[in-house]
Amino acid sequence: MDSLDSLLGTPVARKPREIDVETLRRRLEEAVDGEVRFDTGSRAAYARDASNYRQVPIGVVVPRSLEAGAAAVAVCRARDVPVLSRGGGTSLNGQCCNVAVVIDWSKHCGRIESVDPVRRRVVVEAGAVLDAVDRALAAYGLMMGPRPSSHPTCTIGGMIGNDSCGASAQAYGKMADSVLRLEILTYDGVRAWVGPTGEEEYARVQAEGGRLAEIHRQIRDLRDDTLELIRTRFPRLERRVSGYNLDQLLPENGGNLARALVGSEGTLVTVLRAELAVVPRPAARSLAVLGFDDIFTAADAVPAVAAHRPLALEAMDETMYRLARAEHPNDPALRDLPPGAGWLLVQFGGDTPDQARERAEAMMRDVGRRERGLAPNHLFLGDPVREDRMWRLRESGLGVEAYPPTGRQTYEGWSDAAVPPARLGEYLREYDRLLRRYGYADSALYGHFGQGCVHGRLPLDLHTDDGIATYRAFAMEAADLVADYGGSLSGEHGDGQALAELLPRMYGDGVVEAFGRFKAIFDPRDRMNPGKVVHPRRLDQDLAQRHFYPLEPRHTFFGYPDDHGRFGHAATRCVGIGKCRQGTSEGGVMCPSFRVTREEEHSTRGRARLLAEMVRGDVITDGWRSEAVRDALDLCLSCKGCRSECPVNVDMATYKAEFLAHHYRRRIRPISHYSMGWLPVWAALASSAPRTVNALTHMPGLSRLVKAVAGVAGRRELPRFADERFTDWFRRRDRPGPGTRGRVVLWADTFTDHFDPHVGKAAVAVLEAAGFEVHVPPAALCCGLTWISTGQLATARRVLGRSVRALLPWAEAGVPVVGLEPSCTAVFRSDGPELLNTPQTRLLSERTLTLAELLERHAPDWRPSSTGGAALAQVHCHQSAIMGYDADQAVLDRFGIRTEVLDSGCCGQAGNFGFERRHYDVSVACAEEGLWPALRSAGPDQEILADGFSCRTQVGHSGTGRRARHLAELLAAAIVRP
Template identity: 80%
Template sequence: MDSLVRTPAARPRRPREIDVEPLRRRLEETVDGEIRFDTGSRAAYARDGSNYRQVPIGVVVPYTLDAGVAAVAACRARDVPVLSRGGGTSLAGQCCNAAVVIDWSKHCGAVESVDVAGRRITVQAGAVLDAVNHVLEPEGLMVGPRPSSHPTCTIGGMIGNNSCGASAQAYGKMSESVLRLEILTYDGVRMWVGPTDDDEYARIQAAGGRPAQIYRQLRELRDETMELVRTRFPKLERRISGYNLDQLLPENGFNLARALVGSEGTLVTVLRAELAVVPRPAARSLAVLGFEDIFAAADAVPAVAGHRPLALEAMDDRMCRLARQERPDDPALRDLPEGRGWLLVQFGGDTAEEALERAHGLMRDVGQHATHTFLGDPAKEDELWRWREASLGVEAYPPEGWETYEGWSDAAVPPERLGTYLRDYEQLLRRHGYAESALYGHFGQGCVHGRLPLDLHTDDGIARYRAFAEEAADLVAAYGGSLSGEHGDGQALAELLPRMYGDEVVAAFGRFKAVFDPRNRMNPGKVVHPNRLDQDLAQRHFYPLEPRRKSFDYQRDHGRFGHAATRCVGIGKCRQHTFEGGVMCPSYRVTREEEHSTRGRARLLGEMVRGELIADGWRSAAVRDALDLCLACKGCRSECPVNVDMATYKAEFLAHHYRRRIRPREHYSMGWLPLWAALASAMPGPLNALAHTPGLARLAKAVAGVAAERELPRFAKERFTDWFKRRGPVRPGTRGKVVLWADTFTNNFDPHIGQAAVSVLEAAGFEVRVPPVALCCGLTWISTGQLGVARRVLARSVRALRPWAESGVPVVGLEPSCTAVFRADGPELLNTPDTRLLSERTLTLAELLESGAPDWRPASRGGEAVAQVHCHQSAIMGYDADRAVLDRFGIRTEVLDAGCCGLAGNFGFERGHYDVSVACAEESVWPAVRAAGPDQAILADGFSCRTQIAASRTGRQARHLAELLATSLSRPDRG
C-alpha cells in the first residue's frame, strides 16, 4: 500500500499528503481498538448511502469511548481529519471522507441507564436505534424519532443528522429529544453540554480554560447574529439544513446540545447522549385516503394534520405502481382506495377503540373529499407501512430499466404551501427530463422524498444535474423551505446553502464551525467550506473493469457484473440485529463487522470493478477475505431492498479468482460431493466406519479441508433411487404424474425422506415417477465457484427432465437449496428455454400439494411443530405453501424467524468457519431447539439445517416436512 494518502486541507482545499505509517503506529500504540489501514477496510468505508465516494485514510473501531477519544488525540497529533461514523446510511455524503473514520457502531453502543419515571435514557453514540427501543420496550417507552433506517442507524448518527422519520409528526426531530450531550472537540476538550442559563455560564467562565473560551465565543456569535437568525431562518418544523444557531438564542435557553444536533460530525465528536423518551402508543390505527393525484393529497394535508395524527405520510401512483410490480399479489397494495395519490394517516390511543375512533373522526371530516380504507386491519396496515419505509429501495431500480439516485431527495416547505410547491416542482422535473421520479414523504411536515433518474456517468448528465439542483434550491427558498427536511446537507446540498439562507447566515455557520474546529479537521468538505455537489461522484467511472466472460447472465443488471456489484445503495438493512428476524446477514450478526455485511462486501466488489483502490482485480485477496465468511444464504436476494444477490456474486468471484489456479482443498472435497457420494454408494458401510474412526476421521477431515470439530455425514446403506427401483411397479394415481427428483443429499444421505415423500404423494393421489439415474443441480459446484462444471452438470439434469417438463409434469424437489437452483440459479447460469421451463415446473412438496391437491383433506393425527425455514427456501420459494399444508394436517406450527442456522451447505464444514457457524446457531436456531417442548416436532427441510440441529447436543433430531406428513397420516387417503 502506498503510505502517502492525499486528503483535503482546510482553505484553500487543495490535497495535501499524509504519511500514514507514523499515524498508524501512533494509533496502534495508543488506541484500544481495531486499527485498519488495509485495502479492504478502506474500500468498505469509502461510501455511504449517497452518490459520493471518498476513500478514507484508515479506519478505527474503538473498543470503548475512551479508546475513541485516544483515536482523535492520535489524529490531532498528526493533524489528520476525522470522521465519526455510525450506521453509514447517510444519503447526502456526510459519512464518507478522506479522513480517519471512527466507527462507533461495533463496540460503543451500550444503553448505560434508563430512568423510567423521568422518561430519559443515557446511551453511547454507537447504539443502534432499534436496539435501544428493544431495551425500552418492556418499560412501554421508545425514542420518539424513527427514520426508515431504524434497524441500522445509530443514536450518534441520528444526532449528527437531526433525524426525523414518520414519527416526527408527533414527537419532533432528534433535536427535540436531546437533553444533554457528552462531546469531544478536535483539540481534546471533553465535556457535557446542554441548556446554559446565566448561572451555568458564569460557572463555566469561572472555571476558565478552553471550555470557557468556547462558551464565550458562542455567546459573542449569538449576540452578533441574533437578529439575522431570527429573520432569515425559515419557520419550519423540518428545517434540517445548516446549523441550529437558533438554539443559542435566549428564548431557547442557549442550548448548546441542541445547537450541535444536525452538525454532521463537522464540529465535535458525540460520545454519549441523554435523551428524553416517550410512551409507546398502546394501540394504533391507520386510515388511508385516496385522492385524484398527489397534488390534491398535498392540498388536504393541513386539514388532516389538524386531527393530530402520529404520522402523516404520502405516496403517489408512480411509487404505488413500482411496489405493485415488485409484489403484485400483496393485499395491502391491491386494496388501496381509488386514486392516484394517497395519504397514510396513523393514529394512536390508549385502546384500540380510541385509536380507531380518532381515525373515524378524520373520515367524517374529510370523507367527502377522499376515498378511504384499511380501518381496523392491523395486518394490512403494518404491511403498507413497511412498503412506505422501503420506498427508497423500491424506487432505486424500477423495472423500466432506468435507475434513480439521491442528490435531491428531501426538501421541505411549509405544509400549507405543499400542494402549490409540488405542482411547480413537477414542472421543474419535466423541464429537466426527470418526470419519472416518484413522489412520497412526510407530507404532514411538508417533507418530500423522491430519487431522480439522474445521469451521473457523463459530463452532460452531471451538468444537467447541477443545473437542476440550483433551480430546485431557488424554488424551495422561494417557498420559505429547507433544502433538507431530513437527510442533511453533507456534500449534496451544502454548496447550495447560500441560496436558502443568504451569504451572511452562511458566514455565521463558518464562524460557528471555527469555534470548535478552526483547522477544518472534523469531516471537512461538508456543510461549511463544502466540496462541490458534482465532485467525488462514485458513478463517474462506472465499472470500467467489466469482465469479458461471465458465468451468470445478470438480467436484472443489463447483463453486467459491474452493474450488479454496484447495485447496493447503502441502506444497510443487512446490518440489523438478530431480534429483528429475517435471514441476512448471518456473519454480520455474529461479527458486527462492516466487511461481513452484504453492503460491505458489495462495496469491495464495486471497488474491484472500479480498479483504483483495489488494483488486483479478480485476484484480490481483500475481496476474497471479505467473501470468505459469506454463507451464501441468499437472504439478501429477497430481504435486501434492492435485491443484492451476494451468493451469486461470490460464486462468480470464486470462478475468476481461482481460474487456472490450485483451489482450496475443500473445493475439491465438498465441491465435488455429488461425485464422491456416487462412488461411495458402492461400499457405504466401510467408508462410514473409516470416516468415524477417531484417528482416521481426523486425517480424513484434514485432507478434505473440513473443520476438526465437525462430524462427517454418514452415507445411507441404500440410495433412494435404488430403493425406488427395488420397490416395484409404479402405482397409478388419480391426480396425474409427478416427478420426485432425488437430489444428492436426499439420495445419498437421507433416503428415508424420499420414501416418506412417496408415501405422502401417493396418499394424495399422485403417480410418482423417479428418474432412474441420479440427477444433480450443480449446487456444490456453484457454491465453490466451479461454474464450468456446474453448467455441465446442470445441463445434463435439464436434458434428463425435459421430456417430463415439456409434458407438463411437475418436478418436486425435497432439498430446498437444490430446488432453489432449478428455480433461480439454474436459469441465470444456463439461460436456455429448457432451463427456464424446468424452473417453471419445479415445485416444493408443499407447493404441489397446495396447487395439485387443494381438495385433499387427509385424516391426520395433528400435533405441534417448530419449523426452521431453510435460507434458500425463504429467499426463493417462500414458506406460505408449507404453512397452508401444515394447517391442513392440523399441525400447529411455530415458524421461527430466527435467521440462518449457520451451517449453510459447505460453509459450516470448512476449516476456519466453525466458530462463526456455531455462533450463528447460538444466535437463533439452537436456543429455539432447546426451548421446544417435548411434544413439539422440530421441522427442517434443509440437510444443512438438520445437520446443524443435530450438532446442538440437545438430543433433538429435525425432520423433513415429508416425514412429518407421512407419520401424521392415520390412514391412506387418495382424495
C-alpha cells in the first residue's frame, strides 16, 4: 500500500516555521474585533480541557462576532499558525487543547438566530450553549434531541465537533442526526453553507467553480474510491463516534457533507453556524428503575428493555452507587433504587402522564417475566421530582468517580467504548476480566447501555513511565476487544489524542488512509487542530501527569484533609468538567463572577488551571508571587459555592486565602485588607462611641474621604454601628429561669454584635420561647472570617484559636453553640478545623449549629403561637455550601411561612468583596443576575429573608426600598403576633 504522503504528492503535516509570537499577536489585535490574549494567565487557563492531556496554546482569541473569528483564522493562515476552535472545553479525550491559537467562541458568539417551529428547525451560532438553545425552543414545545450530561455548559459547536449524544440519543440519535446544514470556514478561507449534496447541488457548486468546487470534486473522488471499503468496514452501530463520518458521503445517505463533518473535532473546518432539526418536547415522562444481581445481568436485559422504545436507557453499577453514597450519603435518589447491584434507568415519554406510565409498566411486566431468566426488582417512580433526582445521580458519575474516598484517583483514558447492545453483557464480562488483569478492577461501570455505550474512569498510574506503559498496553488490548465485538472505540467522547492512535485497530489501515485523504482535502497543511484524529500524537504523549509532582510549598496554613494534606494536590483537583461555567438560569451558587464576565479565568476551572500551572512551575514560574494567579483570583468572591457544587469539591475560597497569605507575605497589601480585613478591631474601637463614629463616617465630604482611604466604592454606604452592642444588651437584661430544653450558647459574631444586635435579640426571644436557657459569652468572640477572606491567615489563626478556647468548656459539656451569621458559622463548621487542625476545633465544629438546625434537632415539637405569612429567601452562599438550607426550610414550613427560595446564585456582596472599589461593578452585576430582579417583582406581602449580613446589605442597596430580615426576626415576629 502506498503511503498517504505519496498518494497526496506532498507532505501532509509540515511543521510550522518558527512562530514570531509578538508579530502574530500584533496582527491579531489589528485585525480582530475581540480579545487577543497571549499573557501567561490566559495560556495557562486554556492549556487543558477535561482530559489527561496538556498542551499550552500559543495564544487565545475571544472574537466578538463570527466575522471577527474568521478574521482570526485569516491572520493565522497568513502566519502559517495552527488553529483550535473551542466551545465549553469539556472534551474528555484531548481534542480541546493544542499548541495553537485557541479561538473561544463561547463568550460572544452564541446567538440563536432563528426558530422555525413549523419546520422544526433552529439556526444558531457555534458558541450557543445547549441549555440556552433548549430554553428558547421550550416556548414552541420543542427541544434539541442530543443532551449530553454537560448540557448546562457545552456549546453547539462543541457538540458538532464531538458528535455528541447523551442519554436522549436512545430516542433522538447523535448530533449528526440533528444537523441539517453547517456554515463552515476552511483554513484557506472558503466560507460556505454545506449540507446534502445530491446530483443537482453538486452540479450547482461545480458551475460556480472556485475552491469550493474543487473540494467537492475531491470529496466525490474519495467517495467513489472507497465506496466498498466504507460500506464493509464501518461498524453498524448507532454509537459509532470514532473516526470521520465518511459513510455520510455515500449516495444512499444523500452525500451529506455537513453530517460528514460532524465529529471531526475541529481538524477539518471551523464551524460558524448550524441549522439543526429539533424535536417535540414530550408532554409527559415516566421513569422506571430495574435492579439486577449485577451489572452484567442488567446488560443482558438491555435488548428486551430497548424493544419497548424508551426515550432513554441508562445504567449504573454497585461501585458507582457506593461512590455516590460516600459523596452524598443523604441523597434521596439512593433510597429510591430498588434492591440490586446493577440498575437500568428507563425513561418513557407520552402525550399524557397515564400514557407514559402505561409504557413503563408494560416494559416492567415484560422484562419481569421469569421465563426470560431476568426477574429484576423494579420500581416505578411516577414523581417528576424523584425522577429528576435520579437523573442527576446518573449524571454525577464522572464527578463522584474521580476521587473515590477509598482507593486511587481515577482518570479518563478509556471511558466510552460502545458495542452492539445485543452483545453488551458478553462484552462487559470479558472487559471486566481485562480490567482485573491490569489491576483496574475498582472502576465503576455505567453509561448509555441502551446503545451499548459504557463509561468508567480508571485508576491509572499516569505519573511514572512503568504506569504509563501499563496504561498503553491496556488501551491496545481494550481496543482489540472492542473491535472483536464490532464496536467503536468511542461511543460519545470522540477520539482526540486518547483514541486516535488506535483507529487502525478498529477500522484497518485502508479506512484510516481514507480519513487522511479527507483531512487533506480541507486542511492539506495540517493546521486545524493538528495531532488529533489524523496523524495523531501518541496516546501517551502530552500527559499532564507524566513525571509531574507538584512543587509543594514547605508551609501551608490550611490542612487540606481531602488532599492528603497537600496544597499541590488540591491545586490540581479540578478534572475540567466545567459545571462552574453554567449560567444563572441553571441555578446554584458557583462562580458568580464567571456568570457576569463569561471569562474562563473567572470560572472555578480556569482559576484551578492557573493554580495547577503555578505548582507545575514551567508556564507560571514565579510561584506564590504570580500576578497572573493573583489577577485570576481577584474576582473570586470566596462564596464557597464550588465547595459543594463542583463535582469534585474544589474549594477555591480556601485556595484563594492560602494564595493571598503567601503572595503578600512581607509585602504591602491592598488597603481594603487593612480596612475591612481588620473590621472586628475597628468595630471594637468604634463601640466606645458609635454615634460619633457614625456621624463622622456619614458626613458629606468626609464620608467620601473615609471610603477613598479605606478602598471602599464611593457608591456604597458604609454600615452603621449599633448604639448598643448585643453583648452589652444581653449582659444587663433580666434573666429568665432555667429552660426546659437545656442550655444553648448564642455566639455573638462581629456583625450581630456591632451592626445588627436586633438579630441577636430576636434569636434570644425565639430560643427562650422554645424552652432553652440562653448563654452569651461575656467577651466578644470572632471567628476570624475577615482575616481568612483577605488571606491574613496567621492573624486568623490567633483570633480563631482564642474563640475556640473560650467556647470549648461549653462544647465539652455538650452544650450546642448557635451561630446567627452564616459565614461565621461556616468558619466554625469548616474553615476552622482545616485552619487549626486540633481536636478542640473539630469538637466545636460538631457542636456548632444554625438556629434552624437547633430547632429541628432539639425542639422538633415546638410550635409558635401564631403562624402564616410569605417570604422570599436569599440563602447565604456559605450556608448553601456548608450547612445547607433543609433545616431552615423545615422550620419555615413548621411556622406556616410560604417560602420562595431563590436559586439564582450569590447576591454579589460577599463580605468585603462588594464594598471594594475595584469590585463594585461586578458586585452589582451579580445582584442583577438574580437577587435584585427578584426583589423588584416580590409581592408586598412577602418578607425578604436573608440571614447573611452581606445579603441584607445588598438588599438595602437595591433601590427597591425593601429591607431584609433574619430568620430569627421572622420567627420572633410569629411568636409575639396576637
